[in-house]
Amino acid sequence: MSAVKTKRDVLGTSSLRPDGNAKVKGDFAFTSDLHAENMLWGATLRSPHPHARIISIDTSAAIKIAGVECIITSDDVPGQLTYGLISSDQPVFAKDVVRYMGEPIAAVAADHPETCRRALAAITVEYELLPVLFNAEDAIGDAFQAIHPDGNVIRRQQIIHGDTSVEGDVIVEGHYVIGMQDQAFLGTESAMALPDPDGQGVEVFVATQWLHEDQKQMAACLNLPPEKIRLVLGGVGGAFGAREDISLQVHTALLALRTSRPVKMQYGREESFFGHVHRHPATVWMRHHATAEGKIVKIEARFVFDGGAYASTSSAVLINGVTHTQGPYKCPAAVVDGYSVRTNNPPCGAMRGFGVVQACFAHEGQMDKLAAAIGTDPVTIRLLNAMETGDTLITGQPVESVAPVARLIRETNEIPLPPALSLDANELDLPGGSGITAERKHIKRGIGWGVSIKNIMYSEGFDDYSTAKCTLSDGKVVLKFATSEVGQGFVTLAPQIARSVLGVTDAICDTIDTQIGSAGSTSASRQTWMSGGAVDGACRLVRERLFEHIGAQNNIDPIRFAIEDDEIVDTAGTFRISVIEASQGITISETFEHHHRATEDLDENGQGNCHVAFAFVAHRAVVDVDPELGLVKVVQIATAQDVGQVLNPLSVLGQIEGGIAQGLGLAVMEEIIVQEGRVRNPSFTDYLLPTALDAPVVVARMIEEYEPQAPLGAKGVGEPPCISVTPAIVAAIRDAIGKDIDRCPVRPQDICL
Amino acid sequence: MSVLIPHSILEASEILAQHPAATILNGGTDLMVEVNFNHRRPDSIVLLRNIAELRDWSTDAASGTITIGAGLPYAAIEKGEIARLVPALAQAARTVGSPQIRAAGTMGGNLGTCSPAGDTLPVLSALEAIVHLQSIEGARSVPFADFMVGPKRNSRQPNEVITAVTLPITEQRQGYSKVGVRNAMVISVASACFAIVNDTPRFAMGSVGPTILRAREAEAYLASAASNLNDITEEIAHEFGRIAASESRPIDDHRSTATYRKHAIGVLATRLALKGI
Amino acid sequence: MSSNEFYTLKVNGAEHQVSDAWIGESLLYVLRERLGLPGSKGACEQGECGSCTVYVDGAAVCSCLVMAASAVESEIATVEGLNTDGSLTDVQEAFVTEGAVQCGFCTPGLVMAVHHLLDENDSPSELEVKEALSGNICRCTGYGRIFAAVDKVVAVRKGAHQ
CATH class of the missing domain: 3.30.365.10 (Aldehyde oxidase/xanthine dehydrogenase, molybdopterin binding domain)
Structure with a gap:
């Protein structure tokens, strides 16, 4: 022995x-902590307008400022002038036209961040303002002229499945609105580029989600072989989807190559709001048909995702949205129409939950309406319809993954509710928090449910x-x-x-x-x-x-x-x-x-085995609401998550609690306010993230069922926590005040006015 | 370009006499945001943070007042003896930003910036505080109502230092509430201070007009409708709130809507009028 | 009175001369970019995230909102100065073992905030912890493991006293 x-x-x-x-x-060492001898700072000039023609760009005064080493515009891009994750439709620098507020126009390298700021201020750009396409519905059809050579509809996908002539004994319908959420990672975009001595290559330290995709897109824009662009992951301060697209990579590398000096770029918080894609705002209409007992027989739906000015991953987000219309429930027939469209709003792309957040907010609202219509409760209606392994999705794809939906609901339901709000509750613990706006007697408590299905890995035939x-x-x-x-x-x-x-x-x-x-x-x-x-x-x-x-x-x-x-x-x-x-x-x-195993494209009726695997989760939210002031405090989130094999319990718990906080943010406070293409709150003063005083008690159960398809038996656990917690919280608010609310985030006026 | 660091009020006023264009810096929680966001490029700075006498506070038994140095951080106001003497001010101080902001920020800064969303300002309005200023020409004292003259505008002269604020100490009810869309660290969407001073109700409102507004009609209504200000009926309190809301003049912006702000200020008025009875 | 063509900052007990600086530089910038102390992080530039928390004359403040040139007469302490022998403080240790660290960008600021809290209050209530940490945004953890770390430090310190 x-x-x-x-x-x-x-x-x-x-x-x-x-x-x-x-x-x-x-x-x-986060990327922003890196330093190099003889280093320059880079900075970006951005459009103040959401849609305008560029008449002229004059950098002559800026280049004369002491300490300014280099200014680059579209004319200086040696290779492809555009980049993009799925379609290469986004300019490295706007050349003739700007399509969103904050679009890069030029970049400068100088000896100090303040010199950079002065140089940016000294660049003169003459614009001719163009009409702003800010309403996503206007992007469908011919109401508005194309704002991009690729057109205003990025993608349309329909799903026609089963006997579409079926009508339910009970029909419920809803229009849902999901606001634009920001990933708001704490470590803003940052990169440092070190040019090779021969000027024929560059080493770039960057905070990114996908080094090789960055390398591929940078190589095309810089007109260099990929191996001449060596990417190293600098320390990354969170991502949540916002680092999947190129932001400052090409700019930093190009400035370094042009100056033959190391260049570091780092966005401030305000610039970060303009520098990366956001979660798609969406409008979703759903009509559920059910039997008198509450079994779903058909779902009709229409989705419109606002992709903003450039495509990013909008087409994949759309597919995730429409293919998750039914949620984690059996559904034999569906008629779904979905669009992701181009507008002059900020570009949208990947964020934790990726299209499913929007679908889930709608289908969970529908489940509660269905429960109310047939006179049952949120748990019963969900158990009645719960999906199982072997069921067929509305895409015709069989669910081969472990699908313990009913168990998740039951186990969540078994988690004890929090104690009732005590009569002498500390004022700080009430909705309104440190503002001390309420007393115990003003507060009403509500309970709400959300359950979700999320595809994991990439879809639609991508050889991942x-x-x-x-x-x-x-x-x-x-x-x-x-x-x-x-x-x-x-x-x-x-x-x-x-x-x-x-x-x-x-x-x-x-x-x-x-x-x-x-x-x-x-x-x-x-x-x-x-x-x-x-x-x-x-x-x-x-x-x-x-x-x-x-x-x-x-x-x-x-x-x-x-x-x-x-x-x-x-x-x-x-x-x-x-x-x-x-x-x-x-x-x-x-x-x-x-x-992973191969997947297929969807056909024109939205049929095909397009996803690899699925993960499931249930959330029950308990909230306290001040109905008169419209303020909310989330008290407890109970959750049971389908995780496959648990490989590191502490890490899984961290993902669950962290995802829940992000879903809470979307439920009650996080929204980028965009008015006619203009972002109104690009700062942490006005884009509000949950604080320690907003954090609920999370009681989590990890439901371990070995996933045979997965190499380690484990499912990915990152996205599910943030998906159905949002509708659960909104449902709890509805329950507390007895009023229909069909948008998130819920604003005080949605509750009390 | 320089930072000038006086150690007495007198020294500060002498510096300001020589450099009337200098920017005053204390806790930095307003000014540095503007510098960091490229909105302001000050040429020279006069730092008041190292003037010990600006952090003093004292009470005056004869006049029943407390005088608080303009450089005392909120963290020292939100708890302890000051909190016992002026609870509404303490509550307002507690809602300012984060603990880190309250460790640096001061009432002098709130007054110097004079934002309609300045958290302590409704308290200064309701309690009819006196703002003390000092220049090389001498000292003067200005009622708060004459000090704040518009959004981010006040009657401080460029050569003056805001030195202190005097408030009445009352044994009567006073309270402060602030509505924000987060349970901590949030800019006010509507804020309000209710106080009874010399048996007279006072109500001041923040973030619902270009300056801090006093709800004079509502105050007058309450004074006449309630024979005992510690025995206000729900009905009277609601009418008080309704009138106060009608006196607010909020706007729509990215933080909220005028309609909500008007509604919220009415709710705060009603609740504060009843609170502690 | 002093002017600032160059100035000296006292950080973690050592004096550092800062020259040729632009007056608008924040203490955060000077610590990170001029003094080689990048432990304090910047995520908002406006005192709304707490990642840059340092102690100035014993007060926990946001270094992004301190004009560096104005701090010449102050004692400044940063995360780098918490433990100079390379070991972890009890708070740092608990952050690691309780899973309070994910991306870690908020972590140095939170460690500073937690030390400050526990120096002032050795047995804070749950709400006191939440209020004291409400100026430190964490985007990854949802705060649950951070509260667990604070609880652990409080329990261990109490145990050590008994």
Whole structure:
């Protein structure tokens, strides 16, 4: 027998973040913390208008300012003038026309941020204002001339499924409005570019979600081979979807190449609001048909997603929206029409939940209306219709994933309600918080439900993969991958996988950069599955090689070996050797690319197996409302989430609680106010994020059912927490005040006026 | 370009006499936001933060007043002895920004900026505070109502330092409430102070007009309708709120709507009139 | 009276000379870009996130709203000065073990805010913790693990006293 085992942070344990110590001490290098000798600062000139023709750009005065080294405009872009995640429709710099307020027009490099600001102020741009397309409905049809060569409708998708002639005994209908939410990561956009001495390439430290996609788009715009653009992940201060698109990458690299000096760019908070895409505001109409008992027989729906000026991921967001019309419920027939459109509003793209947030807000509102119409309660109606594995979606796709919807609802329902608000409740604990606007007697309590289904990984035939390399030497493992660590904890998980597969204790992550194949994006709740699968695969290949090596040395068929704790054991004999000893003096390195199963495009009727897998979650919200002032305090969120196998309980809990806070924000306070294309609140004074005093008690149950399709049995857990919590909170507000509210965020006037 | 750092009020007034265009800096919580957001580019700064006498406070038994130095941070007002003496002011101070802002920000700053959303200003209005100013030409004292003359406009002369504020200490009810769309750290959508001073009701409203507004008609109604200000009926309180709301003059902006603000100020008036009875 | 062609800041007990600075530079900027102390983070530039929390003469304030040149007579303490021997403070340790760190951008500011809170109040109520931390925005965690970290420090410190 071997000696007493040291505790090893394998899969299933709450292994701690390897970057935790550095982060609490302030030693962790976020991209904005980076410095280089002889470094210049970059800054961007942006359009003050949502739609205008550019008559002229005069940089002659600005370039004369002492300390200004370089000014670039569209004329200086050496390669492709546009970029984009799905279609390349967004200019690196606006040339002839600006299509949204905040669109980049020029960039400057100078010796100090203040010099940059003065230079930007000295650039003269002459505009001819154009009519502003700000109403998404006006983008459909011919009401407004095309504001972009690609037209005003980015994509339309219909779904026609089942017997569409069916009519329900009970019909409920609703119009829902979802406001524009911002990801509001705390670490604003930042990059530092270091030009190669020969001027033929550049190294860029950047906070991004997808290094290789950035590299690809930058290469096209900079007219350089991709390998000449070496991207390194700088420390990332949160992402939530907002770092999937290019922001300052091309600008920073181009300024560095033009000046032959290191250039750092970093957006301030105001600029950050203009510098990245937001969650699509949407209007959703739904009409549910049900039997007299409340079983859904058909859903009709229409979605309009406002994509803003450029496409970004609008077409994929639309598909997520329309294909999640039914929610986590059985539905035999559907007629759905969906648009994502182009306007002169800020561009919208990826944000945690990606199109499903909008669908869920509508379908959950509908479920409550249905419950009311047939005289039952929110739990019963949802249990009655709960989806199961094997059900067919309105796209015709069978649900092969574990789908414990009824269990999620029941387990959430079993979580005890919070105690009633006491008669001597502290005023600070009431709606209105530190403003002390209410007394206990003014407050009403409500309870609401939200349940959701979310596709995980990419859809519609995209060959999605992730790459990882595992190197074992002297009992130590080094893992290499390009997976963006944005705070979610993949750098914690990857070594856990190596410890479990290889029996090592010492496992670390190498620099995250483009010196290995793509990992895909840290989005769509996909990295645990995809990059986890890649790391797992690479570690297994290394294990095979190690077994072969030990087998040859000891004349044992390697097939008989297994890893048992930190040892290799002969399962048919007595031989055993520690992994540390077994790997002394050798180096084994293997790379693995994990692909998920293929998906299909949708046909014109929206039919096809377009998604890979699904995850589910239930939320019950308890809120206190001041009905007269329209103020809300979310008291408790109870949740049961379908997580597959739990690989790190502490990390999963962190995702659940964090996602809930973001969903709470969308429910009651977070909205970018855009009036006729103009953003009115681009600051943290006026774009409100939940504070510690807004945080509810979260009681979470992780529902563990091994997902057979997933490499580690685990589902992605990032997005589901923020999806159905929003409708649950809004439903609780409705319950408290007995009034219909069909928009989020809920504003005080929606409650009390 | 320089930062001038006087250590006495006298020294500060001498500096301001020489540099009337200088920008006054105390806690920095207003000025630095404007600098950081590129809205202001001050040439020279006079820092008041290191003047110890601006952080003094004292009571005067004879006049029944408290005088609070303009440089005392909100954190020192929101609790302790000052909070006991002027609870409405303490409550207003507690709603200013975040703990970090309250550790730096001062009433002098609230007065210097004179935003209609300035959190302590409704209290100064309702309690009819006296604002003390000092210049090289001498000291003067101005009632708050004459001090704030418009949105972000006041009657401070460029060479004057705001030194202190004097408020009455009353044994009668006073309260402050502020509506914001978040439970902490939020700019006011509507704020209000109700106070009874010398058996007379007073009600001041913030963020619902170009300056802090006194609801004179509502005050007069309440004084006549309620024989005992500690025994106000719900009905009278609602009418008081209705009249106060009618006296507000809010606007629509990105933080809220005029309609909501008018409604909210009426609710605050009703609740504050009844609170503590 | 002093003017500021160059000025000296006292940070974590050491004096640093700052020269050729623009007057509008915030203490946050000077700490990060001139003094090599990037532990304090900037996320809003207007005192609405708390990521840049430092102590100025013992008060926890937002360094983005302190004009650096105005802090010449003050004692400034940053996250880098919490523990100079490289080990973690009890608050830092609890943030790591309780899962209060995700992206970590808000973390240094929160660590400063929690130390300040517990220095003033060794057994804060749940609401006192929430109010004291209401100026520090965290976008990742939803605050649950941060509260757990504070609770843990309070419990451990109490245990140590018994």
